[in-house]
Amino acid sequence: MPKYRGTGFEEFYADPPMTPDEAKEERENIYSPMIPFPERIEACIQRFRARRRITGADATKDFNYYLFLGGVDTNPRMFGGNLESELKDMTPEERRTATATDTIYSSGGGSKFYNADDAEGWDVDFAGIVAGFCSAYLPSMTNWDYARMGKAIGIVENFLTYVLQHDVCPEYEDDVKEAVGVCHRANVELPVAHQALLHLPGPFNRALSQLFCEGQDWEESDPDSVVTLGVTVKMLMDGASDEAIVAKVDGLVNKTAKLIETEDCGMEVVAIHRATGISRQIAQTWTVQDRKIGALGRLDMKPYVIEDGHDRGDDAEGGGGGDSGEVTTFLVDDDALRRLQVGFKLQLRVGRLDNGMSFIQQVDAVHVEWYTFLPQSLMAHYKEPVANDRPAPTVASPGDGTDAMDKSDVALSDD
Structure with a gap:
C-alpha cells in the first residue's frame, strides 16, 4: 500500500x-x-x-x-536537534x-x-x-x-x-x-x-498630467497620450449639464487653468458614479487617431490616513480620517471605475488646478476596504539590544570609536 x-x-x-x-x-x-x-x-x-x-x-x-x-x-529551536534513536x-x-x-x-x-x-x-x-x-x-x-x-x-x-x-x-x-x-x-x-x-489613473488623468505637470516623461508613441487631443470630447459625460463642471472644462479646453499644487495623500472611496448609457454612446462616436475615447464617470473620495507604521504626527489623529474629511470629486475613466469598490483606500498623488478641479496624477497603492495595519509587522527584523563594550562614535572616530582608543594608546606609549 x-x-x-x-x-x-x-x-x-x-x-x-x-x-x-x-x-x-x-x-x-x-x-x-x-x-x-x-x-x-x-x-x-x-x-x-x-x-x-x-x-x-x-x-x-x-x-x-x-x-x-x-x-x-x-x-x-536552538540546540533542539533530536537523534533518530531518541x-x-x-x-x-x-x-x-x-x-x-x-x-x-x-x-x-x-x-x-x-x-x-x-x-x-x-x-x-x-x-x-x-x-x-x-x-x-x-x-x-x-x-x-x-x-x-x-x-x-x-x-x-x-x-x-x-x-x-x-x-x-x-x-x-x-x-x-x-x-x-x-x-x-x-x-x-x-x-x-x-x-x-493597473487601470488607474487612466488615460484621461494621464492626459491632464501631461498638460499641467512639468517634468513628466511621456513617450510620443504612448497611445494614451492621444487622449490629450480628446479632452473636450471626454467631458461630454453624464455630468456635462452640471454648470460647475462645465466651467472647469472650459478652463481645460482654453488652457487657462493653472496647476497650483500637487499632494501625496491617502484617500478613501465614498461614492462611485459610473458613466451613463448616453455618455457611453457619445464617447463611442468619437475617435482620436483611430483610437476610441472612453466615457467618464465621477469618483468621490475623502482624505484617509493609510497606516503603514510611519509617524505622521497630528495627521494621524482621529483614526483613518473619519467622516470629517472633505469629499473631492475626480473625473475618472469608466473602465477604471468599474474595478473600484466603495471603501477602497488609495495612496495617490493629486494635482489641483486654480479653477477648483482636482485630478489624479499617479496611484501608488490600492487597498481593500478592510485593510488593516498590524504593528507587529514592524518587529519582523527586530533584535533584542545587547550590552556592547565598544566605545561610542566620536568626532575623531566617527566609525565605532576604536580608532580613538588606538590613538590614545599610541600617545600613552610614546610618553
Missing part, C-alpha cells in the same frame, strides 16, 4: 475520524477550557503542522509570517512536541513575540490578524502573484477550519468564523484591488 496520504489541502480532503480515546484526550487534556488559551492554541498549531504537509518554501514562509503576526515564534522511543505526542518549532511563550521570549507574563497590548483577534496578513502582507510580499496569494489564503483558512473542528477555543468561535469570512473576501477582493491599481 502506498504511504503517501496527501498534503491535507486537497479539495475534498477530510481528516480521518478520531477514536473515542483520541477525542477524550483532546477534550479533557489538550483543549480543555481549563487550560489557558495560549497553551491550547500552541498545541493546536503544532498538531495542525503534524497533520498537514505545507509544501514549498513560499507557502511555508507565508504561513510562518501569519503566525508571527499573531505573536508566535516559528524559528527553529525519537523512536517516544510516543506520537512526545515526538510531535520534541520536533515542533512553533512556540508561544509563557515567559521570556523577548519583545518580538507574545509573552504571557507581559501580555499588555495584545488581544485575541483572529479576524484582525487575517485581515492584516491578507491586505497588507500578501500583496507586497507576493508581488500580486495570484496563485501564491490563493495558496497562502487557503492554508490560513484550512488552519482556521481545523481550529473550529477541534473546538480549540469555543470562547472565540465567532471571531474564528469571522476570520474565515475574511479569507473568502480576500480571495475575491484582492485581485479586484490589483486590477484597479
Whole structure:
C-alpha cells in the first residue's frame, strides 16, 4: 500500500475520524477550557503542522509570517536537534512536541513575540490578524502573484477550519468564523484591488498630467497620450449639464487653468458614479487617431490616513480620517471605475488646478476596504539590544570609536 496520504489541502480532503480515546484526550487534556488559551492554541498549531504537509518554501514562509503576526515564534529551536534513536522511543505526542518549532511563550521570549507574563497590548483577534496578513502582507510580499496569494489564503483558512473542528477555543468561535469570512473576501477582493491599481489613473488623468505637470516623461508613441487631443470630447459625460463642471472644462479646453499644487495623500472611496448609457454612446462616436475615447464617470473620495507604521504626527489623529474629511470629486475613466469598490483606500498623488478641479496624477497603492495595519509587522527584523563594550562614535572616530582608543594608546606609549 502506498504511504503517501496527501498534503491535507486537497479539495475534498477530510481528516480521518478520531477514536473515542483520541477525542477524550483532546477534550479533557489538550483543549480543555481549563487550560489557558495560549497553551491550547500552541498545541493546536503544532498538531495542525503534524497533520498537514505545507509544501514549498513560499507557502511555508507565508504561513510562518501569519503566525508571527499573531505573536508566535516559528524559528527553529536552538540546540533542539533530536537523534533518530531518541525519537523512536517516544510516543506520537512526545515526538510531535520534541520536533515542533512553533512556540508561544509563557515567559521570556523577548519583545518580538507574545509573552504571557507581559501580555499588555495584545488581544485575541483572529479576524484582525487575517485581515492584516491578507491586505497588507500578501500583496507586497507576493508581488500580486495570484496563485501564491490563493495558496497562502487557503492554508490560513484550512488552519482556521481545523481550529473550529477541534473546538480549540469555543470562547472565540465567532471571531474564528469571522476570520474565515475574511479569507473568502480576500480571495475575491484582492485581485479586484490589483486590477484597479493597473487601470488607474487612466488615460484621461494621464492626459491632464501631461498638460499641467512639468517634468513628466511621456513617450510620443504612448497611445494614451492621444487622449490629450480628446479632452473636450471626454467631458461630454453624464455630468456635462452640471454648470460647475462645465466651467472647469472650459478652463481645460482654453488652457487657462493653472496647476497650483500637487499632494501625496491617502484617500478613501465614498461614492462611485459610473458613466451613463448616453455618455457611453457619445464617447463611442468619437475617435482620436483611430483610437476610441472612453466615457467618464465621477469618483468621490475623502482624505484617509493609510497606516503603514510611519509617524505622521497630528495627521494621524482621529483614526483613518473619519467622516470629517472633505469629499473631492475626480473625473475618472469608466473602465477604471468599474474595478473600484466603495471603501477602497488609495495612496495617490493629486494635482489641483486654480479653477477648483482636482485630478489624479499617479496611484501608488490600492487597498481593500478592510485593510488593516498590524504593528507587529514592524518587529519582523527586530533584535533584542545587547550590552556592547565598544566605545561610542566620536568626532575623531566617527566609525565605532576604536580608532580613538588606538590613538590614545599610541600617545600613552610614546610618553
